[in-house]
Amino acid sequence: MRAKKAALNSASMLIYVLVFIVSGLIIPRLILTRFGSDYNGVIASINQFIGYIALLAAGAAGATRAALYRPLADNDKLKVSSIMWATESFFRKVALIFVSVLAVVAALYPFLVSDTFDWFFVFSLTIILGGSMFCLYFFGITYQTLLVADQRAYMNTLIHICVVILNIAVASFMIMRGFDIRIVMFATAVVLSLHPLFLYFYVRKRYKLDSSAKPDNSAIKQRWDAFAHQLADFVQLNAGIIIVTVFLGIREASVFTVYIFIIRTVRIAIISVTGYGVEASFGDMIAKNEQKALQGGVRINEFLVNGASAFLLSCTALLIVPFVIVYTTGVYDVNYYEPLFALIACAAEFAFVARIPAQSVIYAAGHFRQTRDGAIAEMVINITLSIILVQFMGLAGVAMGSLFAVIFRTVQMSLYASNHIIKRSFSVFLKKMVLSFATVCIIIAVSSLLPQMTYGSLFTWVLYALPVAGIAFVVVIVISLLFYRQDLTMLLHLVRKVVRPS
Secondary structure: OHHHHHHHHHHHHHHHHHHHHHHHHHHHHHHHHHOOHHHHHHHHHHHHHHHHHHHHHHHHHHHHHHHHHHHHHOOOHHHHHHHHHHHHHHHHHHHHHHHHHHHHHHHHHHHHHOOOOOHHHHHHHHHHHHHHHHHHHHHHHHHHHHHHHOOOHHHHHHHHHHHHHHHHHHHHHHHHOOOOHHHHHHHHHHHHOHHHHHHHHHHHHHHOOOOOOOOOHHHHOOHHHHHHHHHHHHHHHHHHHHHHHHHHOHHHHHHHHHHHHHHHHHHHHHHHHOOOOHHHHHHHHHHOOOHHHHHHHHHHHHHHHHHHHHHHHHHHHHHHHHHHHHHOOOOOOOOOOOHHHHHHHHHHHHHHHOOHHHHHHHHHHOOOOOOHHHHHHHHHHHHHHHHHHHHHHOHHHHHHHHHHHHHHHHHHHHHHHHHHHHOOOOHHHHHHHHHHHHHHHHHHHHHOOOOOOOOOOHHHHHHHHHHHHHHHHHHHHHHHHHHOHHHHHHHHHHHHHHHOOO
């Protein structure tokens, strides 16, 4: 049953990735060509500031998932209800705090971009963009957390897919018809707010939570320790654009956003094909004390993560610059050619993805406090190095700061998970990382023998991308057959169980 749910979660997430890619390419492209890089940059920066405010709630979500695994495994509906009411109460308070902090950010952020936009324009745009985030934390995130913990993340994903498709249609129509950007973003906020509302009604009907249950605040007592982990991940994802906006300006922020969107989309793709929602599966195994199943699950997850990241991120490193040049054709207000930044950013993403199995196990076990210091150290390293290096290397300096920070925490998390939860030698992780790095190097070396691409159309890019993808696929398969034969056999056995349960 766990394998089937994991397959459904991954399949739905893969569909979401495709829709997300379409949305992320169409809407920013329309904004770039209709309004320019200044508008694209300021919208991206505001969204990141709003994301920082949203971190007020991040810790409780992780702590709630960890607390739910045991009562869900035991089918203890009363305990589940108690945890949900405690979490909902916390998120409602967070939503009210969010409104206050959003007002402060909306009042102060316009001064950072006062050379390009007037105060009221940026103030009103910030309030509008914060609307859908408020609805998520006031109505939806509690129920989203329950679905993920119950290995039913696919329902949340399917609802999200429908909302994103509707948003693409509405935003594209309004931009092409010449609506003011604030009207477009307001319509987007209204559409995206449908996601938490649908979640609210679906979960209430599906789980029939006991309204008489008393909130169990002790169940989410680790929320501030979990918050440190979420904050570290958020800093890794979003601190870069804030630093770029402050030190290099909103046009460079637009360049940063275009590249990072592509790279982060690859991350989502890797997560989707390697077992989206796998943390919940691990949580169920830990709750039932199935140590052998946990070790096997981690091994399969590592095999999938390493293979998918070697294939997708090596292709990204080779193809992202020519794609961005083609994508931004006709946009001349800033230079989008940044090969060094792209390469370092891909390396940082590779190091981040490598931690996914260990991170999933740690979160599933609820070991937030034990690994909190590593999260804090990652944030300090990331922000400090990025601020220093951006002065000398520009965008590449921000990526370099992220790379060093991510390597540190990936090693720290993998070491802890190996010793305390999975209970195996840390050298297993190191050997797999060396092999993955060697795989990427082989792919890049062989692909460099191909004729150089001439920047032209999207069709030209596709003709260049196909042989690169072919080379990467063959190399990954050969490495898997040579070094991961037992892991491959375990994966195929699991797939057969999902496809033919009998």
